[in-house]
Amino acid sequence: MFLHNCGNTGQCTQAKLYTGAHGYHFGNAMNMVDALETCPPDVLVMGNLDPVGVFKMSTPEQVKQTTKNLLERTAGYGNFVLSSGCDLPPRVSLENVDAFFEALAEFNENR
Numbered sequence: 001m002f003l004h005n006c007g008n009t010g011q012c013t014q015a016k017l018y019t020g021a022h023g024y025h026f027g028n029a030m031n032m033v034d035a036l037e038t039c040p041p042d043v044l045v046m047g048n049l050d051p052v053g054v055f056k057m058s059t060p061e062q063v064k065q066t067t068k069n070l071l072e073r074t075a076g077y078g079n080f081v082l083s084s085g086c087d088l089p090p091r092v093s094l095e096n097v098d099a100f101f102e103a104l105a106e107f108n109e110n111r
Contacts, residue, residue, distance in 0.1 A: 002044070006086050013038050028053070028085030032070065036077040045077070048085035049100070055084060055092045060099035067103035075111075 003016050006027030013035065016024050023044030026035050032048050039045045049055065054066050067082070074080040082104055088097075 002046075004086075010034055010038070023081075025083070026085065030085075032074055032080070036074060036080060039079070041077070041079050043079060044081050045079050046081040046083050048083070051084045051086050051088050051092075055096050055100070056089050058096065060093075060095045063096045063099040064103040067100050068107060071104065071107045 001019075001021045002023040002025060003019055003021040004025035004027075005012060005016060007029060008016065008026060009029045010031070013024075013030075017039065021043070023046060024035070024039055026032065026045070026047035028048050028050035030048055032045070035047070036045050049063075049066060049070060054063055058066065071082060074082075084100075
């Protein structure tokens with residue numbers, strides 16, 4: 001079981017953990033490093049690029065840089081899984097989605 005909460009900014013992380021889920025998905029309102037430091041290392045912690053501000057409204061270059069920044073901040077956590085903070089809105093450009101995956105591939109190549 002995985003649990004997602006878009007509005008969590010830390011106020012309900014402990015309640016989420018109480019559920020005993022195998023993974024927790026955080027919306028873009030949450031600081032991912034805070035989430036990773038709060039969650040046990042044996043559960044997946046997923047998130048959390050802003051689906052509108054990053055994927056919908058940014059340029060491919062901005063998406064790539066924002067993705068790399070998140071990956072760099074979370075690199076020390078083996079239980080982190082990169083994703084958007086929630087569902088992507090309609091008409092997100094394929095170039096932005098490609099930039100997200102390019103950033104991930106480049107990050108993994110350099111590790």
